[in-house]
Amino acid sequence: MAGNKIEILPNEIRLTLGVQDILVLENLDDVPQIFGPTLMMPGQSFRLPFAVASSYQFACTAHASGQMIVIVEPYPATPWARLRWRVRELLKPRRLRQDPGERLTYGTMRLTGGRLPT
Secondary structure (H helix, E strand, C coil), rough: CCCCCCCCCEEEEECCCCCCCCCEEEEEECCCEEEEEEEEEECCCEEEECCCCCCEEEECCCCCEEEEEEECCCCCCHHHHHHHHHHHHCCHHHHHCCCCCCCCEEEEEEEEECCCCC
């Protein structure tokens, strides 16, 4: 990425265990990108599964700041908590909401949140 550094991806990605357990990154750029310990060549993709709810910080060359945070939230434990979670997701602006399996493309990277196979 020559020239000025610009933000390509959001600074923060939110996933929910049991709904979006896996983050898939695809390098659509014509230069290699680094995400965490992984070097992704142009056209390569990287699948990162999550099994524990927590906040994860990764080095990311697609960010001007050089880092990205992935927040993995626990699956809502009770039916009422699940209902609140679903309503909150529906009320988010469309550009912030991601359905399981939906791909979001940001400049030279594509993100997918999905479920781990059971």
